[in-house]
Amino acid sequence: MQDNQTLQSIRYQRGLLSILDQLQLPDESVYIPIHSVDDAWKAIHTMSIRGAPAIAVCGVLSLAVELHHSRSKLESIAAVQHFVTDQLNYLSTARPTAVNMAEAAATIIDYLIPLSDKQVDLSLYIDDLLDFMEKFLEHDLADNRSIGRYGAETIRNNNPSPQQLTVLTHCNTGSLATVGFGTALGVVRQLAANNDLKLVYFTETRPYNQGSRLTAYELVHDRIPHSMICDSMAGLLMRTQPIHAVVVGADCVTANGDTANKIGTYQLAILAKYHHIPFYIAAPTTSIDLTKKTGAEIVIEQRPSREMTTIKGINIAAEGVQVWNPAFDVTPAALITSIITEHGVFKPDELEEKLLSLQKKVST
Numbered sequence: 001m002q003d004n005q006t007l008q009s010i011r012y013q014r015g016l017l018s019i020l021d022q023l024q025l026p027d028e029s030v031y032i033p034i035h036s037v038d039d040a041w042k043a044i045h046t047m048s049i050r051g052a053p054a055i056a057v058c059g060v061l062s063l064a065v066e067l068h069h070s071r072s073k074l075e076s077i078a079a080v081q082h083f084v085t086d087q088l089n090y091l092s093t094a095r096p097t098a099v100n101m102a103e104a105a106a107t108i109i110d111y112l113i114p115l116s117d118k119q120v121d122l123s124l125y126i127d128d129l130l131d132f133m134e135k136f137l138e139h140d141l142a143d144n145r146s147i148g149r150y151g152a153e154t155i156r157n158n159n160p161s162p163q164q165l166t167v168l169t170h171c172n173t174g175s176l177a178t179v180g181f182g183t184a185l186g187v188v189r190q191l192a193a194n195n196d197l198k199l200v201y202f203t204e205t206r207p208y209n210q211g212s213r214l215t216a217y218e219l220v221h222d223r224i225p226h227s228m229i230c231d232s233m234a235g236l237l238m239r240t241q242p243i244h245a246v247v248v249g250a251d252c253v254t255a256n257g258d259t260a261n262k263i264g265t266y267q268l269a270i271l272a273k274y275h276h277i278p279f280y281i282a283a284p285t286t287s288i289d290l291t292k293k294t295g296a297e298i299v300i301e302q303r304p305s306r307e308m309t310t311i312k313g314i315n316i317a318a319e320g321v322q323v324w325n326p327a328f329d330v331t332p333a334a335l336i337t338s339i340i341t342e343h344g345v346f347k348p349d350e351l352e353e354k355l356l357s358l359q360k361k362v363s364t
């Protein structure tokens, strides 16, 4: 079952899917129905739902809903395989940087053919496929809980003094970016649950304001001690306040540990290095793409200028102003202390080897 102790970005039962419209947060908490892959593609592209893991689960479940209601139109297993493959490939085009949707698509496509060797009855084949797709929901929540435990333990062990810890995070990586609990914000939640958290600073994260609109919403909801800062305040914060760790999420981690994350992450990593503060990436392995060798291969999404020049439709910049609006940047592995995953905490230069050996164990 989904974790109802925190906020639900996605609500699902077989044949029915709705998402919390994050464009209306924090003022309005409105769930919008997702009836099809097209609905999901639009919701992901316009960022009604965002966050690498949430994007993937929303996409997969939108396909499950459409497949469930299209049974009468799909007359063979081959027709189901073509339909599912085409829809997954389409979903992967909604946003180019986060890798989770493409990873989920590849996982499901790899499942289709062997499944037809096991299940020749069309209706039972569809049922089995729906069961497989629905597992993405529970797996994400389990992954986040594990990331939270590993991350809280690592940050605590890195600071043996009995004092409670102060950390900095960026963007939104909580229940609104995942199925529940979160990745980097899940580490913060676990630190708080362990009574190890004194304070979490978080950036407002211009221009979409994932911090001020979403992370603030989650931390106030959970009553976790916090303080919001403008993105431009991070340097002075690290210079003047006792920050024990910076922990952020990821949209794509490559084989060498380079990491694409929300714009502004790279400069936080440089500041952390300068101030000798450990810098952690918290991400499920569904955000890791070992086929990309370095961050140079990651496509950085450019977002519309209006997302920088307006807030809730109100102009905050001169009419006609020209802008540059990359939604992500890449932090080199050399600036990353460790990558916290559901399988453990890895140094960037050991990540590929560790994950490949884990995959080998699972496949044998």
Ligand SMILES: CSC[C@H]1O[C@H](OP(=O)(O)O)[C@H](O)[C@@H]1O
Pocket (backbone or CB within 6 Å): 050, 051, 052, 053, 171, 172, 173, 174, 177, 178, 183, 184, 210, 248, 249, 250, 251, 261, 262, 263, 327
């Ligand atoms: C666990 S969410 C990962 C990642 O997604 C966010 O980007 P966006 O809000 O544009 O989807 C941000 O980069 C988070 O760190």
